[in-house]
Amino acid sequence: QSVLTQPPSASGTPGQRVTISCSGTSSNIGRNNVHWYQHVPGTAPKLLIYRINQRPSGVPDRFSGSKSGTSASLAISGLRSEDEADYYCVAWDDSLSGKVFGSGTKVTVL
Amino acid sequence: EVQLVESGGGLVKPGGSLRLSCAASGFTFSSYSMNWVRQAPGKGLEWVSSITTSGGYTYSAESVKGRFTISRDNAKTSLYLQMNSLRAEDTAVYYCVRESTSLADSFDIWGQGTMVTVSS
Numbered sequence: 001q002s003v004l005t006q007p008p009s010a011s012g013t014p015g016q017r018v019t020i021s022c023s024g025t026s027s028n029i030g031r032n033n034v035h036w037y038q039h040v041p042g043t044a045p046k047l048l049i050y051r052i053n054q055r056p057s058g059v060p061d062r063f064s065g066s067k068s069g070t071s072a073s074l075a076i077s078g079l080r081s082e083d084e085a086d087y088y089c090v091a092w093d094d095s096l097s098g099k100v101f102g103s104g105t106k107v108t109v110l
Numbered sequence: 111e112v113q114l115v116e117s118g119g120g121l122v123k124p125g126g127s128l129r130l131s132c133a134a135s136g137f138t139f140s141s142y143s144m145n146w147v148r149q150a151p152g153k154g155l156e157w158v159s160s161i162t163t164s165g166g167y168t169y170s171a172e173s174v175k176g177r178f179t180i181s182r183d184n185a186k187t188s189l190y191l192q193m194n195s196l197r198a199e200d201t202a203v204y205y206c207v208r209e210s211t212s213l214a215d216s217f218d219i220w221g222q223g224t225m226v227t228v229s230s
Contacts, residue, residue, distance in 0.1 A: 044223065051213070
């Protein structure tokens with residue numbers, strides 16, 4: 001069972017906006033940075049958002065992140081077919097002294 | 111080109127041992143903390159272990175503490191994961207991952223992964 005909770009699935013039609021939540025506690029999201037990763041099965045995961053809302057070079061601005069209290073969110077606007085993937089949030093957990101991943105959300109483009 | 115290449119995966123019996131290796135190239139390996147992350151079949155990603163630049167500090171998930179040991183050889187630009195007392199639930203693809211301080215300690219470079227299967 002993952003320390004960070006995400007909805008198992010999300011979906012939308014091309015062009016729509018999809019939001020994925022990541023719920024944690026005061027020992028992880030509440031006091032530490034949150035990062036987001038995109039994972040297409042069979043390939044290496046890719047860093048999408050770091051430090052809550054920063055995009056690495058090459059990541060389109062359709063992807064955005066936010067955080068409020070002990071929860072974080074990833075938003076994908078202008079949904080495209082190539083966005084079909086699994087998405088994971090990650091944070092450092094002070095109580096566990098380690099990184100914790102979210103349970104993952106599978107995004108489907110209808 | 112920045113690259114991480116894992117090796118050492120395979121089939122091992124429960125209770126057995128395996129050592130994974132990760133060859134790094136294209137960057138100053140000794141300047142980065144490194145990690146292992148795994149994904150069991152049909153499951154999500156799970157952080158396994160991390161090691162600081164000099165190897166002075168290591169951290170591991172509760173699920174592998176006392177069984178897995180992460181280490182590195184900066185002269186050989188290589189990362190290792192010694193896995194002992196393997197269990198069926200350790201079956202997974204194991205990824206070697208670079209941690210970037212300039213990107214708030216996020217995982218910015220991933221290898222392609224190596225499969226470990228624990229089965230009798």
